[in-house]
Amino acid sequence: MKLIFKVVALWCLFTLSGNAQQKIFKPLKEEVYYKVEESWSLSGTYLYAYNKAGDQITKTSKNALGVFISKDSLVYRDDRKLLESYYYIWDPANGKWQPSSKEVNCYNEQGGNCGSSMFLYQNGWVLNSATEEVRSFPQSDEEEVKMRMYESDTKQWNDITKYLIKYDAQRRILSQTYSFIDPVSKNWTYSSRITYNGWLDFENDIHTQKVTEDFKNNAWVVRDSSSYRDFQDLWIETRKVFDTDGSLKETLQISKSKDGNFREVMKASGLGWLLISSWDKVGLKETTVVNTFDGDQLLSSEKSEYDLNNDRKLLHSLNVIKDGTGEVVDYFETDYELIYDENNNLADEIRSWRNKDSDPYKEFQAIVYSDYIELDPVTSIEEKQKDEVYLYPNPNKGLFNIRNLKSDCHMEVINPSGIVVFETDAFQNNIDLSHLSSGIYLVKIINNETVISDKLVIE
Numbered sequence: 188m189k190l191i192f193k194v195v196a197l198w199c200l201f202t203l204s205g206n207a208q209q210k211i212f213k214p215l216k217e218e219v220y221y222k223v224e225e226s227w228s229l230s231g232t233y234l235y236a237y238n239k240a241g242d243q244i245t246k247t248s249k250n251a252l253g254v255f256i257s258k259d260s261l262v263y264r265d266d267r268k269l270l271e272s273y274y275y276i277w278d279p280a281n282g283k284w285q286p287s288s289k290e291v292n293c294y295n296e297q298g299g300n301c302g303s304s305m306f307l308y309q310n311g312w313v314l315n316s317a318t319e320e321v322r323s324f325p326q327s328d329e330e331e332v333k334m335r336m337y338e339s340d341t342k343q344w345n346d347i348t349k350y351l352i353k354y355d356a357q358r359r360i361l362s363q364t365y366s367f368i369d370p371v372s373k374n375w376t377y378s379s380r381i382t383y384n385g386w387l388d389f390e391n392d393i394h395t396q397k398v399t400e401d402f403k404n405n406a407w408v409v410r411d412s413s414s415y416r417d418f419q420d421l422w423i424e425t426r427k428v429f430d431t432d433g434s435l436k437e438t439l440q441i442s443k444s445k446d447g448n449f450r451e452v453m454k455a456s457g458l459g460w461l462l463i464s465s466w467d468k469v470g471l472k473e474t475t476v477v478n479t480f481d482g483d484q485l486l487s488s489e490k491s492e493y494d495l496n497n498d499r500k501l502l503h504s505l506n507v508i509k510d511g512t513g514e515v516v517d518y519f520e521t522d523y524e525l526i527y528d529e530n531n532n533l534a535d536e537i538r539s540w541r542n543k544d545s546d547p548y549k550e551f552q553a554i555v556y557s558d559y560i561e562l563d564p565v566t567s568i569e570e571k572q573k574d575e576v577y578l579y580p581n582p583n584k585g586l587f588n589i590r591n592l593k594s595d596c597h598m599e600v601i602n603p604s605g606i607v608v609f610e611t612d613a614f615q616n617n618i619d620l621s622h623l624s625s626g627i628y629l630v631k632i633i634n635n636e637t638v639i640s641d642k643l644v645i646e
Contacts, residue, residue: 211240211241212530213237213560215235215557215558216233216556217232218233218557219233219553221552221553222552233248233249237562243261244261244263245259246258257276258274260273261273262640264294269292270640273286274287286308286597286633293322304319318334320334321333325351328353332349332352333349348366349375350363362381383397384397387415388422391445396414398411408431411429413425420445423441424443425440426438441453451464452464458483461485472494475492487508487516488508490505490509500525501521504521506520519542536556582644582646583646585619586619586620588617589618596612596632597612597632598630598632598633600628600643627642627643628642628643630643
């Protein structure tokens with residue numbers, strides 16, 4: 188057993204300019220074992236690579252025989268938010284990675300996530316299918332987000348849905364109107380809209396009032412309406428849900444703590460307020476409760492508990508489901524034994540389970556972390572490595588040379604609106620972008636090993 192969990196530490200020091208900051212330690216290797224008939228068997232291995240800020244940039248998986256399976260490659264924005272995720276599968280016949288999919292995340296002006304786009308590939312970088320969000324600004328106080336789909340049969344992009352956001356002078360949302368392409372008329376048709384009236388706390392998305400409507404029979408019909416109030420350390424929402432005929436269906440009360448550690452949903456009934464769901468965090472313990480009702484009658488209740496350590500690693504979890512009478516119908520409890528090395532890095536994680544609180548725990552999974560490296564936070568722009576791909580001179584008028592470019596590369600140049608304005612699979616050591624307007628662009632060079640992104644400035 189000790190041989191299985193032996194940890195080999197590998198220390199590499201990167202020297203950066205700037206003030207000294209706290210070091211970051213990350214494992215390069217993760218091995219997953221399962222216990223079958225008292226014997227541990229290797230299930231798979233994951234290999235990691237990081238940038239110097241400690242963000243994962245690649246994750247490569249191998250099966251128990253050491254054969255490659257898949258690889259994730261991640262690209263981040265300057266603020267370390269995940270921008271793009273690439274997924275590759277190993278092609279054993281050709282001995283190289285083949286692109287499978289790409290996901291692109293979108294962020295709004297406040298830095299919050301506003302959706303994502305997904306692209307699926309075949310035979311290299313040949314687009315098979317995709318769903319993509321396209322953003323535009325019809326007016327200074329409007330933003331339109333259109334979802335479209337690419338079909339390989341027709342090789343065309345077809346619009347599916349869209350929504351229009353209207354802002355006030357402070358760029359706070361006033362309304363969101365949703366539409367879809369009617370399959371019969373092929374025209375845009377309203378589906379729903381959300382209208383906001385005032386804000387109690389804009390940063391935390393707490394409104395004074397909110398109304399959601401559905402578009403039916405050429406008229407707007409209220410689906411639900413909410414009013415909010417400030418009560419001590421809580422934001423309390425009273426939500427009224429209506430039937431299609433306009434009659435009141437149910438009333439909900441949703442409470443959120445201002446520190447983000449509590450949320451509760453209650454439903455009004457003839458018996459008073461019934462608990463629909465709750466989430467509560469006290470210290471390092473998180474508890475979730477979900478109840479299911481038929482009218483006022485309780486059908487089932489599910490409770491989950493999670494205990495974490497200071498590094499947000501799980502120590503213990505419990506999931507219990509009871510029927511309406513309180514009898515336990517499902518029970519699953521997991522214990523996580525965390526073993527650290529002499530440098531306080533997580534070396535082993537041994538998981539045990541039981542399905543009765545009176546039963547002993549049984550070990551079923553072990554994860555071994557090894558080959559830790561020491562990283563420095565990014566404090567300055569680094570010099571390019573001798574074998575790193577990059578464009579130069581940067582900035583210039585649009586004629587760039589490419590150093591260390593290898594074959595089987597895919598290149599994309601993206602404008603500030605997120606639109607790809609140039610792409611190529613051709614192997615070349617220079618690129619002419621003089622037809623593009625002056626500005627700052629994102630260039631991505633994608634090969635079978637990783638994704639390299641950098642800023643490109645056209646004067």
